[in-house]
Amino acid sequence: MDTFQKAKDHFLAGIQKLESGALEEAEREFLASLDLAPGRPSTLTNLGATQIKLKKFSAAKSTCKEALASDKNNSEALLNLGLAYKETGDLITALDSFKQALMLDPKSSKAWSNKGSALRDLHRYEEALISFDRALDLDEKYYEAWTNRGLTLNDLGRHNESIQSYAEAISINRNYVDAWFNKGSIYLALKEFSQALACFETAFEINPDYEYLLGDLVHSKLLIGDWKDLDEKLLRLVKQIEYQEPVSTPFPMLSAVDKPELHLATAKLWANKQYPRNTSLPVIPKKNHSKIRIGYFSPDFKDHPVSFLMAELFELHHRDEFEIFAFSLKADNAGGVVRKRLIAGFDQFLDVENKSDQEVTQLSRDNEIDIAIDLSGYTQFSRTGIFAHRAAPIQVNYLGYPGTLGTGYFDYIIADPTLIPPTHQCFYAEKVAYLPYSYMVDDSKRIASEKILEKKDFGLPDNTFVFCCFNNSYKFNAELITSWAKIMLKVPNSVLWLSENNKDFKSNLLIAFSSRGVDPTRLIFAPRVELMEDHLARYRMADLFLDTLPFNAHTTALDALKAGVPILALTGEAFAGRVTTSLLKAINLPDLITNSREEYESLAVELVKTPNKLDEIKKRLQINLVESPLFNTQIFVKNIETLYKKMYEQYQEGLAPEHLTI
Structure with a gap:
């Protein structure tokens, strides 16, 4: 068998393996073919496609460039090269490759679709939509393009059209x-x-x-x-x-x-x-600023729990030592009051929703931000890619996400000793920067309204003990409901006041309690209240907040305590399940902390049946609201600024991040 035939056999075997999904074998076959017949464009093109599927992007780039050196009009190699650049975050170069491919083959629906994907990643949504529509004009059965079009429509807030695009894709390929x-x-x-x-x-x-x-x-x-x-x-x-x-x-x-x-x-x-x-951007050169430049990054600079808690912190930062920047990752289309207050509270408020991750990173670098603080983590509309590019020499995970981000480029997570005891530091990719008392800040201007309210205003019966829990529905589970049912059966003259959440949750919860022997009429559902001050005021109707596990109340727990309602905590192992315990320690109510379901159930019943004990706790809570550090925003600002200074000193001294305490 001559060399050409052997090369062809390896090439055909590679195609077969590629089509069957045996990618590593396909790569070996293409490499064997190239050993016998170097530089063949078709072999190089298919090898590049295989390496992209194997996520060997650096190798794929080299392979595609070699294919183009052999045939500069190889549009398929240009497409593959663009994909390799896109997957490694170099979106501008990727877009250029797709444009070159389209110059060679303007009727390539695949090239139009890939161009649309690059534009979408660059947050150029309207242009992306045009590209996807062009791809579908050329091939209306291109279900991948229908799906990508759906993603882009969702980005634009055109949700019904987005759902219809997915339906089109499904109708073509169920x-x-x-x-x-x-x-x-x-x-x-x-x-x-x-x-x-x-x-x-x-x-x-x-x-x-x-x-x-x-x-x-x-x-x-x-x-x-x-x-x-x-x-x-x-x-x-x-x-x-x-x-x-x-x-x-x-x-x-x-x-x-x-x-x-x-x-x-x-x-x-x-x-x-x-x-x-x-690492596409250069290393940030070290600068020594007279004022530390803090950049807060969030999609939630609007009517949102993160902003409700932090608004006063932004205002109270000491401007003789700090410059405070906001990087707003999402616009506030509702035009709420909170947004206006936040804009006034920052030294600079930068709206970056329509910028790519790399562009936002570059903007942060241009402003010479020293400490970039991510307030969203892995919640809706977060932009972790900004920090993957390294937006500042020091990067911090704080407040918006109760856990580690698992990266190697976030230097610190801000917590407190209850949330992350020293024995738990191994479960966090970041170094822990410890605040005393609690990691959670509050806005002292956030107060309950003075409306005169009665239980009947909320469908609550008089002369009845009111347990409450205003947590989101995903924090509930069958084990928790079993505990609550046991408590309610032992306290017959009681009701449970819950957030309505959604109609299916409400229906399923009524069935769950009924199946555990609790009359479903004892569940009272509270609709959403628009004004924060009214929400805080209605808490006064409750006697005891029952917390959830493994995901505690967070802002909700702070709200309950602020309104004077004791909260019964069940301490978990992870960050999300230790927040209420942290808050109770900070406000000096450790007697409301339990460590087992049995203890939790027993204490709930005891507090109802010994009203003097609960009254004494409520009195202590009222005193501690004033005297404890939990709701003292001035003390919190001083403490977190001390942490920022320690982070900055550590960096300026050329030392790696380490666990910090103050």
Whole structure:
């Protein structure tokens, strides 16, 4: 057999392996073919495509460039080169490659679609939409383009059109999991949780190992209080995370399991795959500023719990020592009062929603930000990619996300000794910067209204003990409901006051309590209250807040205490399950902290049956609201600024980040 034929045989074997998904074998076959017949453009092009699928992006770039050196009109090689650049975060170069491919082949629907994807990642959504529409004009059956179009429409807030695009993709290929998953994600964002769950369950039937699907499926079930078959799903979720399989984004894990080691593993898997460290920008040169420049990054500079808590902190920062910048990752289309206050409270307020991650990073560097603080973590509309590019010499994870981000480029997480005891530091990728008392700040201007309220205004019966919990529905679970049912059965003259959350949750919860022997009429559901001062005022109708685990009340717990309502805590292992315990220690009410379900249930009943004890706790709470440091914003500002100075000194001295205390 001559050399040419051997090369051809290896090439054809490579094509066969590539089509069957045996990628490593395909790569070997293409390399063997090139050893015998170097420089063949078709072999190099297919090798580049294989290396992209194998995520060997550096090798793929070299291969594609070699293919183009042999044939400068190789549009397929240009497409592959663009994909390799896109996957490594160099979106401008990727876009240029796709444009060159289109110059060679303007009727390539694939090139138009890839161009649209690059434009979308650059936050140039309207241009991206034009590209996807062009791809679909050329091939109306191109279901991947329909799905990418759906993603872009969602970015533009055109949710119904987005859902329709996914429906088009599904009508062409019912087994296209991406479309089912993305359709479910939109329903999730729209708070149409049952429809989201239906999409995720269909996707799970098609491919139960689809990346990040199982976590969202579990989260959707928790959101509507559908706990049937949940134990089986949770067991699978835990095992797959333990086997290093990317089956959940980080946030759903916080309410799924109380295991900080699994939260770390999930965050690492997510960060390494979605937001790896990006070194395309140069190392930041060291500067020594007379005032430390603090950049707060958030999509929640609006009517949102993060801003409700932090508004006064931004205002009280000492301007003789600090310059304070806001990087707003999302506009406030509602034009709320909080946004206006925040804009006034920063030295500079930068709206960066329509900038790419790299552009935001460069803007931060241009402003010579010393400490970049991410206030969103892995919550909705977060932009971790900004920090992957290194927005500042010091990068900090604080407040918005109760756990580690699992990266190698966040230097610190701000916490307190209760949230992350020294023995738990190993579960955090960041070094821990410890605040005394509690990590949570509050705005002292956030006060309850003076309206005269009565229980009947909220459908609550008089002369009845009112347990309450205004937590989000995903924080509830079957084990918790069993504990609450036991408590209520032992305290017959009581009701449970809950946030309405959503209609499916309400319906499922009524069934759950009824099946445990509790009359469902004893559950009173509270609709959303628009004004914060009215929300705080209505807490006065409650006698005792019952907390959740593995995901505690956070802002909700602070609200309850601020309104004078004691909160019964059950301490967990992970950050999300230790927040209420932290708050109770900070306000000097340790007698409300429990460490087992049995202790939790027993203390709840005891507090009802010994009203003098509960009255004494309420009196102490009222005194401690004034005397303890928890609600003293001035003390908090001083403490967090001391931490910032320590971080800055550590950096200026050329030392690596280390655990900090003050």
